Amino acid sequence: MNIEGKTVWITGASSGIGEALTYALNKRNCKLIISSRRVHELQAVRSNCQNKDAVSIVPLDLAAYESMPERVQQVVAEFGPIDILINNAGLSQRSLIAETAIDVYKKLIDINYLGTVAMTKALLPHFITNKNGHFVTVTSLMGKFGSPYRSGYCGAKHALHGFFDVLRMEHAKDGIGVTLICPGFVNTNVAKNALTADGSSQNTQDKATQNGLSVETFAKKMIRAIEKEKFEAYIARKERMGIYLRFFPKLLHKVVLKSTVK
Template identity: 40%
Template structure:
């Protein structure tokens, strides 16, 4: 049995940390003794999260738009200047979608891919030299069960989340012998504000909550289960309800059966 990783005093950098899953992960990592770096666009919101964490003086708010490469580079410099190292990088910032393919503009397609794929690739490539120099660390991507299934109203989102999953698989193979670990987390429905911010076909926020998200897993429960799995060294982590876990299982055993199930499912 592999030894469980200890987060005491480790530096954990989390993007999309001002709310939802990112905020919950920050809370759980802080409870496990980590020094947490919180990143999102709104500094005031980050500070609200920081002061709510256990031992707030240990943690750091670093403001950046993850789609802005110069801001990301500046944030990286700040993290290294203040903490000297990074033990975990949690690529969590993301953008969902609620629109049919026929109604989705190419600009919206590109916007979702920019946030959910390209920005995570750039941040990871920026931080990677530090991990390789340290010869240890874990890079984590928060993907989605949608990356494994592909459903109506989420085509661009599913594609971007699947893309980062495959990119992570390649990264894992390339750095495994250099002490760097790579994990991908696949959340099912988690009760956050993700559906409020999900883009419609024209690229505007949907502005209301989905029933499935509202009835989803509590964000703190999600974070507790996820951090426990990461500390155990897991690389492929599905966290969700029975429906989502069943879907993932069927996707492995019989893709054609899954496709028939999805056609009959109301997913919006």
């Protein structure tokens, strides 16, 4: 697939990976719909684009997933056929299981899983009718194996893999593709915004996150994976080795526990 000129809807576009994707795809002459809860930040992203006229802002809160069918219908009616949906929005976590309030787990599931599923389901009939469409979902390496302090985050990301693997199986016949993007550490605010045990934000940066891939490098690799229509892409540095160690669960367990990552 050549992404040039495609109509792409990006969630979580106000910062980090979503922002970098917006700039990169704008240079590829894509017609972009960018979404997040923070309209002011979206406006700043749009103003930084080379071709601002090709970027439209649609405020969106994944937690309000019950209203997603109506919201998606409005967007399709206003902007016409959509080629690619990039499910990028989400929240991380930094807290021990024994200390974490159940409401924190609910919020992680509501936003990372149910919100993404609701948006995908709402757009699915549009893709089926057009016999064309590509769902790109940013999960995590934590969607393939676990790590301490991220139990709820890992659970939600694992769930996304289960859902989208089945979506791919059920709708390949309709010309619909699914790509799961699994980042390792990327230098974004994901750690600062991560939920702690009581639901408040961590507000500090992880060393591993700070030393992660730049968002610009990540976006280039992600776009390449989309164009190759990969089922899954693992975009990371040495933490990528965890993917292969999954086949040796006891060894993976030891390696993760020995790491200094929190």
